[in-house]
Amino acid sequence: MQKVEILNGNKAAAIGAAMSRPGVVAAYPITPQTPVVEYFSEFAANGEVDAAISEVESELTAMSVVTGASLAGSRTFTATASQGLALMYEPYFRASTLRLPIVMAIVNREMISPQSVWGGQQDSMSVRDAGWLQMYAEDNQEILDMIIQAFKIAEDKRVLLPINICYDGFYLSHMTERVLIPEQEKVDAFLGSYKPEHIILDPEKPMAVDPLTNGVLVMEYRNKHLKAQQNALTVLDEVDKEYGRLFGREYGGAVEEYRMEDAEYALVTTGSMSGAAKDAVDMQREKGIKAGLVRMRMIRPFPKDRVCKALSRVKSFGVVDRNVSFGWDTGIVYQEVKAALYDGDNKVPSVPIIGGLGGEDISVGMMMDSIDRVVKAAAEGKNSECIWLMNEEEAK
Amino acid sequence: MKYKSKHIVPIGTEGIHVLNTGDWRIQRPLIDQEKCIKCGICLLHCPVNSIKKTDGKFIITYDYCKGCGICAHECPKKAIILLPEEEK
Numbered sequence: 001m002q003k004v005e006i007l008n009g010n011k012a013a014a015i016g017a018a019m020s021r022p023g024v025v026a027a028y029p030i031t032p033q034t035p036v037v038e039y040f041s042e043f044a045a046n047g048e049v050d051a052a053i054s055e056v057e058s059e060l061t062a063m064s065v066v067t068g069a070s071l072a073g074s075r076t077f078t079a080t081a082s083q084g085l086a087l088m089y090e091p092y093f094r095a096s097t098l099r100l101p102i103v104m105a106i107v108n109r110e111m112i113s114p115q116s117v118w119g120g121q122q123d124s125m126s127v128r129d130a131g132w133l134q135m136y137a138e139d140n141q142e143i144l145d146m147i148i149q150a151f152k153i154a155e156d157k158r159v160l161l162p163i164n165i166c167y168d169g170f171y172l173s174h175m176t177e178r179v180l181i182p183e184q185e186k187v188d189a190f191l192g193s194y195k196p197e198h199i200i201l202d203p204e205k206p207m208a209v210d211p212l213t214n215g216v217l218v219m220e221y222r223n224k225h226l227k228a229q230q231n232a233l234t235v236l237d238e239v240d241k242e243y244g245r246l247f248g249r250e251y252g253g254a255v256e257e258y259r260m261e262d263a264e265y266a267l268v269t270t271g272s273m274s275g276a277a278k279d280a281v282d283m284q285r286e287k288g289i290k291a292g293l294v295r296m297r298m299i300r301p302f303p304k305d306r307v308c309k310a311l312s313r314v315k316s317f318g319v320v321d322r323n324v325s326f327g328w329d330t331g332i333v334y335q336e337v338k339a340a341l342y343d344g345d346n347k348v349p350s351v352p353i354i355g356g357l358g359g360e361d362i363s364v365g366m367m368m369d370s371i372d373r374v375v376k377a378a379a380e381g382k383n384s385e386c387i388w389l390m391n392e393e394e395a396k
Numbered sequence: 397m398k399y400k401s402k403h404i405v406p407i408g409t410e411g412i413h414v415l416n417t418g419d420w421r422i423q424r425p426l427i428d429q430e431k432c433i434k435c436g437i438c439l440l441h442c443p444v445n446s447i448k449k450t451d452g453k454f455i456i457t458y459d460y461c462k463g464c465g466i467c468a469h470e471c472p473k474k475a476i477i478l479l480p481e482e483e484k
Contacts, residue, residue, distance in 0.1 A: 099405045160404065199405045213406045223397045224404045 002247065003181040009172035012140040012179050013079065013105045013165070014039035016147030018049045019187045020103070023074035026054035026065035030084040031117045032169035033107040037079065051077075059084040063091035070100040071201045071209060075151060075194040078102065081169060082109035082123045089127070095162045096131030097225065098209065099198060101154030102162040103147065104132075108271070108322075109169040110358045118359020119169040121271065121323040125299070125332045131225060133163040133232050134300040136271045138256075140177040143167050145249055148187055152239045155194050158231040168272040168322070170359060182247045190246055229301040236298065254303035256295040257310050259285065263292025265374045266310070266317040268337055270296045273320060273355075273362045280367030291371050302336055308344030311337075316378035318351035318370050320362065320389075330354070330386050349377040355389030362389060417444070421463035423478040425456055431475035438467035438476060 007015070014036050017025070025044075027037045043049045052069075056062045059080050066076040080088060085106060095102050110120030121136075128134055133153065137143045146165045154163045167173065199209065213221075237253045244250025258278050260266065265284075269277045274295045284291040294310045294317075296303075311317055321331020328335055330352035341347060351373050356362040366389040377384045427438070432454060439447040439454060446461040447454055456467075468476040 097405075198403070199407055207407050209405075209407055211406060211408075217401060217406065220397065220399055220401055221404065221406060224399075228404070 002183065005179055005181055006176050007140055007144075007179040008035070008174050008176045009140045009143050009167050010035035010107065010174070011039050012144040013147055013167070014043065015181060016144040017077040017103070017105075018043045019182070019184060020077070020148055020151045020191055021049070021075065021188070022051050022077040022103075024054065024066060024069035024076050025051045025078065026056050026062045026069070026076075027078045027080065028056050028059045028062045028084060030059070030081050032109055032119075032173040033079050033081045033084070033105070035173070036105060036107070059087040060091065063088040063095060066102050067091055067095050067098070067100060070095070070102050071098070071199060073194070073196050073200050073202070075155075076102050077104070079105035079107065081107040082111055085123045085127065086111070089130075092127065092132070093130050094210075097221065099160040099225070099228070100162055101151070101160055101194065103150045103154060104162065104164050105143075105147065106164045106166040107169050107173045108166055116358045117169075119171055119322070120357050120359065121166070121168070121321075122357075124164055124166045125323045128300050128332070131161065131229075132300060133159075133161055133229070133298070135163065135165055135298050136296065137165060137167040137172065138272055138274045138295065140172060140175070141179050141249070142251065143172065144179055144181070145243065145247070145251075148182070148191070149239050149243055151191055151194075153232060153235050156231075156235045156239075159228050159235050160198055161225075161228055161232065166271070171272040180247075180249075186246055190243070232301055233298075233303055251297060253306070254296075254298035255306040255310055256297055258293035258295065260292035260294065260310055262290055263313070264290040264315045265371060265378065266292045266294055266314045267367065267370060267374065268294045268296060268307075268317060268319040268333065270299070270333055271322065273322060273367075276362055276364045277320065277367045279364045280371055283364070283368060284371050289371065289375060296333060299333070299336070302340060304340040304343060307337055307340045308346075311341065311348075312344060312346045314346070314348060316349045316351070316374050318353050318374040318377070318384075318387075320353045320355060320367070320370060322356040322362070324354060324357070349381060349383050351377050351384040352386040353389060354386060360391065363391075416459070418459045418461055421458070421461060422481050423463040423465065424458070424481050425461065425463065425465065425467050425476050425478055427454055427456060428475045428477065429453060431473050433473055433475075435472065437470050437472065441466050441470045
């Protein structure tokens with residue numbers, strides 16, 4: 001029997017990590033991720049987990065410690081946000097290019113400046129090309145489920161890459177919801193243990209790591225890394241199905257489609273804003289507008305084929321981004337979706353939409369307006385200018 | 397892409413072998429075994445561990461010797477000379 005608890009997103013993440021039995025956890029607290037570290041430390045202090053906890057003095061060290069622990073063959077977990085992630089940048093790259101299956105939660109927070117501790121996906125989206133896998137959760141149940149699944153995906157021999165489970169700061173991290181907790185024995189059987197063969201620091205079998213290497217081999221390692229990223233799409237689907245069989249929750253792999261079967265107009269979203277978007281889709285349907293939603297669960301690797309298929313029959317679509325792509329006058333996911341569709345057959349008008357920066361709410365009303373704009377773009381037959389979702393009352 | 401390596405990560409000696417740092421050498425240290433008093437100071441100072449003691453004699457291996465000349469400088473009997481490498 002799965003236990004029912006009322007959990008905030010951070011506790012769901014900490015429980016998911018604890019149930020995966022990592023050997024080493026190193027993290028530095030930063031709002032809004034801090035409670036993840038506190039909960040996990042509490043579990044360790046109570047003897048509920050036997051992970052070694054490293055109390056580091058910065059995020060740079062947190063990532064370096066889990067890198068070393070992973071090289072030594074340990075299953076590792078860490079978590080960060082925003083400026084903390086920025087401080088990790090150098091070892092963040094090394095973790096992926098050394099193919100270490102580290103799991104890291106990113107509690108999405110706006111990037112400076114101005115000073116802001118609230119939500120925004122600029123942090124993780126800006127490092128999408130550092131070689132990690134990246135997934136985005138919609139609710140607290142998905143956070144817990146995905147942290148557990150993340151270890152299975154990352155440690156798969158066809159993948160061997162680190163993975164970020166990203167969730168919106170405050171909207172998920174500090175919001176409480178009903179969450180089902182899977183049975184520990186079943187999670188143990190599902191995950192097994194991590195036994196690295198590709199890279200391991202073992203005194204019995206010494207191995208030099210990261211020697212000065214020429215370009216020919218760098219090209220080869222990158223080529224294999226890109227292939228491993230693509231393999232993650234297949235592995236995610238398999239893991240999603242197996243998890244669904246064991247625990248009754250299947251998420252549809254890299255992309256979740258909501259009322260897309262006969263949809264003429266689509267919104268594309270990422271993370272917690274998808275709840276409001278689903279309500280707006282329902283309300284537009286009641287008005288006779290055939291709307292649908294495509295939720296991006298995975299941003300790296302980018303599920304190009306799934307996106308092309310999901311949007312293959314729409315008359316127009318809009319992408320709502322909780323981030324900006326400096327230099328494009330749109331959000332980041334909008335550019336990614338458009339790039340994917342270049343390989344598809346359905347080149348229809350689109351609407352770039354930006355909202356919810358610095359913790360601003362993306363309301364159901366804003367999602368309704370967004371769908372109206374998507375309908376308008378189809379009627380006009382051309383791409384729209386970027387729409388900024390602003391709270392009119394507060395903007396006055 | 398045709399793969400050269402059986403690994404997916406930069407490990408082991410594969411990178412170093414490909415680089416072949418001995419190629420950088422412009423001068424080659426040579427030990428005069430007549431003058432050598434077998435004190436081992438050259439072995440201790442070599443920064444790339446390229447001097448070995450074999451059958452009681454000190455022998456320089458050139459795979460990674462960059463010709464820095466520290467061995468020649470430190471030899472108390474001036475038994476190590478540096479000869480220019482010929483152009484390849």
